[in-house]
Amino acid sequence: MDRRSFLKQVTLWSAGLLTVPPVFDFTGNLAGAQLPDVSDIFVAKGKDIPAMVRHLVDAMGGMQQFVSAGDTVVIKPNIGWDRSVAQGANTHPDVVTSLASLALEAGAGKILVFDRPCNEKRRCYQNSGIKPALDAMKDRRVVCEYMDDRKFVPVKIKNGRSLREWSFYRDALAADCYINVPVAKHHGSAGLTLGLKNAMGVIGGHRGRLHMDLSPRIADLNLVIRPDLTLVDATRILLRNGPSGGSLSDVKIMDTLVAGTDPVAVDAWATTLFDLKPGDIRSTVEAFERGLGRMDLSECRIQISDV
């Protein structure tokens, strides 16, 4: 099923023409999907976040590769916790605003930024610095709103191995371009939380119930959420006590951003920042096994540049 027919179903459902909530199936068109011959990983190191983001996006061929004029773009940061920018539990606001600016330059019609936080959402949006930064852009096309409980739709995950069905956020599924902007940090049960785990922010339901078999289910969620672009914020990373953190003593400054179109490869490279191997993170392995991308870094083309 493609996005167009999906939107049609949502419209019918919203109009009350379908009495039973439809179960969407996004997984059919995955089977035929082929990985490119090589997965590119772009790494920028430096202090100037806007310049690093621009450099990475340019290296990938520019934002127009991902965004066409009038597109609805979803930028999905991690706004999970009521923590300050320095505490490293959320995506850095400058990364988010830089991506939003580039998307605007590419002619985006609307840019939606949202996450489903673990702490009280207003506090997270505010203290992460993300909502104030986006509001300060003063552009009506940039919308940083809290997620609307009414917009979760059930999705059937046909080739899911641990998870067969879950509810997803409609705007995330319907986006013309989905940019995943996680923050890299330690996570008690998943090992690390990177790009793949960030999909947990666009799903409904009681997410705690996923933890009984967390890594396979993270991979299953990524069968549905297929980012066009993943950019991992590793400007500062939480080494311990993640995902919520809370102490600067657990934060290490890395001044690094990692980007790519292969979500598994980007996660695999980011894992090395923690002195771990890609295979140490089970969600990466599970995603690789589902054909979502490469995890062997020797099969990837890595470009590292100082900005």
Added chain:
Amino acid sequence: MGDRIHVAGKSDPTALSRTTRIRLRRARIAVQLICLALFLWLFRITEYTGADTIPWAVNLWFRLDPLVAASVTLATRTVVTLLWPALIVIAVTWVLGRVFCGWVCPLGTLIDLWGRVVQPGKPRAASFRFLKYAILILVLVASMFTMQLTGFFDPFSLLVRGMTFSIDPVIHFLVTGMFDWIYLNGPVWLSGVTEPVYDFLKAVVLPYAQQLFFLSMMSFLLLAAVFFLELAGPRFWCRNLCPLGALLALVAKVSPFKRIPQKVCSDCDLCRSACLMDAVDSHGRVRTEECTLCLDCLVFCPRDITTFRFTGPRSAPGMDIRRRQVLAAGLAGAALPVLTWTNAVSSLPDHRVIRPPGALPETDFLAACVRCGACMKVCLNNALQPLFLEQGVAPMFTPVLVPRLGYCEFNCTLCIQVCPTRALQPLDLAEKQAFVMGMARFDKNRCIPYADQTPCLVCEEHCPVHDKAIKLETVEIHDRTGQVVQLKLPYVVTQRCIGCGICEHVCPVQGPAGVRVESRSEVMDESYYSY
């Protein structure tokens, strides 16, 4: 009101003109409506709005309330400086009489508005005025014995609680229910019209999120009773029951500002029959302590001779309560505290009574808390809930954390900020984050890794305390098929846990959580962990 009748010899050169009379009365109504609007606005902004501090909150009304100030001072034996505005109300009442009741009190204004709807008859001959004094004496004497009963009778406690626990959630439920139904089931063009209206209402009128409270029905019925009594006569509550009105009446008794003439005219009974507060007694004398200066009599006087003037504190006729009634109320006020001390809960406190951050030790907390509901109103996770009878009658409506409904947000101090009586002690953020409300305990029969040998650890993820009050220990176990598997088991670091309840809140176990917070009263008892 009727035609003006000019009677030679009775006219006063300083008498007010007809227009002035009407304007003064209108001014009173305008002030009432402004104060009601102020109350509603303060009620609405008693909420998280993006800033960590709330400069203004609905607690202003409790800080103005001399009944709260008196009972808290007596019960806690401390002077709570936060309550200084109550002195303004006392001073104004001493100078001008009960203007607070007639011009300011939002409950009084709401009762007046309601009175226009139900059109109560004239006040009945039988008077229950002694009751308000009896309630005042009961409350204050009980306060001397540290029992805090103000919250059951204080007009603002009744009003704010009723609005917080029942009226506000009901309005929100109905409005969002309607708009959500249209959004989910109506045609797209219709929700295109209704959603902007909904957004506007959300921004201006509605609370941010749907709050749900225990005791919603009970709080509603208590508040509704005040309005229901209006059927028995105008301002029935204010005249006969309100202990704040009684306290202000005692002060107004010596006020030098009096209604002139102080005795009704021999040929006219209007002052007596038309006064809504029934402030003119059967002998035709104006009872200064009952007059709320509503100024109705300026307008309805057919001779335009009524006025208000400083005449000096002439002693007025006696009180509306008899000596025996004073004695009975005082004895009741002394007896009730003893009944609470001899209740078995005093030696078996409920381990689920988890007080908000900053709460005084339990006995002092119960003495200081006036059950106003402001902390529960402002709690951004809807985690604070009113207690029912778990701890006996007296602590009813006091706030407790119910982690299964919501947890205490680590970086939030709003409840502390809105507490008018310092029952929640002022703490800065670092102190609040170290304040121990309770302690989490794992129930290994319910916790998933222990009970089902399945990974989970949602609690550990969410624990906000630095270096985690919930830690993991990796163990190798023989699972139930005999295989050796590695498993991460959570445990509580008791020295670090503050009892915020987020672990219990997010625990995926259905029904009672696998990790539950127990109250500080037990935790703080050192013998509890010395086994």
